[in-house]
Amino acid sequence: MFDFKTKMKNLIVIILVVFSLTSNLYSQTDWNYLKLGNDERDYNKSIKYYDSALELNQNFWEAFERRGFAKLMISDYSESIKDFNKIIENRLNEYIKEHSGRFGLLPNSYYYRGEAKAFLGDYMGSIIDFTNAIELDSFFTMAYVKRGISKFYLAQYN
Numbered sequence: 001m002f003d004f005k006t007k008m009k010n011l012i013v014i015i016l017v018v019f020s021l022t023s024n025l026y027s028q029t030d031w032n033y034l035k036l037g038n039d040e041r042d043y044n045k046s047i048k049y050y051d052s053a054l055e056l057n058q059n060f061w062e063a064f065e066r067r068g069f070a071k072l073m074i075s076d077y078s079e080s081i082k083d084f085n086k087i088i089e090n091r092l093n094e095y096i097k098e099h100s101g102r103f104g105l106l107p108n109s110y111y112y113r114g115e116a117k118a119f120l121g122d123y124m125g126s127i128i129d130f131t132n133a134i135e136l137d138s139f140f141t142m143a144y145v146k147r148g149i150s151k152f153y154l155a156q157y158n
Contacts, residue, residue: 030057034066043070061087061105069112077116084113107137114146123150 037049050067068083087109114129130147
């Protein structure tokens with residue numbers, strides 16, 4: 001037989017367990033914010049979601065990449081370049097050491113930074129970035145194309 005005190009203890013334990021399980025359902029994680037940003041069609045709103053993800057995890061390179069791309073799409077080229085610089089500066093040594101898993105992240109960062117530089121008229125800088133993307137991923141067709149376009153604008157046809 002249970003007495004009232006034991007029943008109350010059991011009830012409190014059940015309430016605490018239910019509360020702890022449901023509280024995680026309503027908290028946002030960096031990955032949740034990334035998904036919300038990816039699903040958003042308005043780039044300005046996406047940037048806010050990526051900002052939230054980066055507030056939770058300052059080394060969330062995927063969020064930097066997506067935010068940099070969104071900034072590129074709204075013609076905020078200087079800020080876009082800053083996001084891609086952050087990835088390149090922090091991931092290059094790690095990428096060279098392990099060269100695994102995140103194959104697309106670093107080449108994409110060079111590629112998108114090259115795009116932003118081209119929009120700003122820095123064709124030489126964009127050529128360097130497109131070349132770096134190609135060196136990391138020799139099958140990156142668009143990097144070849146964009147490098148050719150930048151060379152065209154510099155009248156370098158080699």
